[in-house]
Amino acid sequence: MSTIKLLPDGLISQIAAGEVVERPASVLKELMENSIDAGATEISVEIHQGGFKQIRVTDNGTGVAAEELPLALMRHATSKIGSQEDLQNITSLGFRGEGLASIASVSNLSLISRHLTGEHAWQIRTEGTRLLPVEPAAHTVGTTVEVSDLFFNLPARRKFLKTESTEFAHCEAVFQRIALSHPGVTFRLQRNGKLRGHYPASEIRSRISAILGEEFTQAAICFDEPSAGLSLCGMLALPAYSRATSDTQYFFVNGRFIRDKLVTHALREGYRDILHHDRHAAFVLYFDIEPGQIDVNVHPTKIEIRFRESRAIHQFIYHAVSKTLASQHGLDTNVPMTPKPLSSIPLSQTGEQQQTADHQPAQHSFKGSYYRQQSLPIRTIAQSPSPFYETLFGNKSEAAAIRDDNPPAQEQAAPPLGFAIGQLHGIYLLAQNTKGLILVDMHAAHERIVYEQLKASLDQHKLAVQRLLIPVTFHADSLDIATVEESQQLLQNLGFEIAMLSATSLVIRTIPAMLQGANIEKLTRDVLQEIREGDPKLLLTAQHNELLATMACHSAVRANRQLTLAEMNALLRQMEQTDRADQCNHGRPTWFEISLAELDKMFMRGK
Structure with missing residues (x-):
């Protein structure tokens, strides 16, 4: 038979810490917010080994009196509210009285402070849940909180943390958010003794x-x-x-x-x-x-x-x-008084909006200006094949052969997806086969083709890379840089050579040759995000496919891309040879067939 009993204070504090202290960045947030609430105009942060080893925050705020130091580390003790009315009118960042107590219960904590009316400073320390006596110390007006050996008494929680670089990146993100929210305060950030950020007090912009x-x-x-x-x-x-x-x-x-x-x-x-x-x-x-x-x-x-x-x-x-x-x-500033609800779908789209909707189902509407076209929407362009076409076939000679030997559809035995007859709105490919009309979503179809080609190349260790004539550099945050540092082997396997150019920028030197038409910066950012958010244990199996799907999406032919008839036919032939070509990587259909019988019925032929 179970019995109900009161939990020890130390265990209560550790349970509460689970809600407040998720990782080193959570500790930094609590400490910096305390400094802001204390009226600090200068805040310095030092982080060692991603915050596992030590986090130190120093400010020039009002400080804490000696007799209040033990209270500062007790649960539900705070100077920021004192009544229910205060709870309904909170002006401070902290108010719950749980932050320092929760941090102290899962670390070794030292708090040194000198109140603005005090003659000298005092220090209090903890070792896990044990509170040590208050001692004299040396410090200017303000407070320094030092948190060491985070989660030393909760090894299970520590196992869930990421690498040092990733945890520091999360700490830096918290530091930058608080620096953005209080531009009138001077902030300094050091990582392992090296300066990583210094933001003097300034105006917002x-x-x-x-x-x-x-x-x-x-x-x-x-x-x-x-x-x-x-x-x-x-x-x-x-x-x-x-x-x-x-x-x-x-x-x-x-x-x-x-x-x-x-x-x-x-x-x-x-x-x-x-x-x-x-x-x-x-x-x-x-x-x-x-x-x-x-x-x-x-x-x-x-x-x-x-x-x-x-x-x-x-x-x-x-x-x-x-x-x-x-x-x-320069648009109409008379915005409608009530925005559409979250679940609403527009009844019509302009031609330009429709042409950018690569992953959005077409909206069928007979209203508005959707059908007011300035030119014929069906295009059949007879010109030399572009690099897109050569990418589909892999060599120029075969592309030229198809281009030069492309008799009218009625003179050939039509393959399953038939022969191209034109494009609609730069989005859909129209073809005819022996049964009737074929409509193909070009982006979705090409995405599946590239995805399967990437998978096959990676499986066979034959993924060709393209060295960029002019390397691409872009501004990167700490999480992106940490991901590159930790995932070099994976990135190389995927055909990317990426290096850190500075503390805030990355340089891309090679990409998979198959993706040379993609927006390189956007492609790289999305691949880094996929790696960062995925499970490291799956990077060699299931997540590889997710990464390849992201890469394929970036390289697939975009909406409003005008293709020649030869390019359209190349796309149809590749679809016929590609596994699972009926759906794109996101599960959308890539093509539909409308039979002659269905067309006859639409137009009431034979009645």
């Missing part, structure tokens, strides 16, 4: 430029949208700067970095119709609101909040973003 780079600030719009009790300001990147991931999305509410579904939806709606569906907007936004209008007591990590007037907030953010982006492009 300078701080954003220092952290995200000039490329972002040059592609972004500065704006400030005030309203009654609300304010939204910051920088919105134009659609041309869209990213493959949401890593460059920073939204701060009263100085607190948050991730919120309502905010995400409002921002996505603001970018609607000007951003491709599989791309992510980039922005740094600062939202100010009365503290009583939000609830930050939602989760121990304090990264989630609730808005008391959620609909009004959604509308305000949506309109502010829509108006700013529309004015930049």
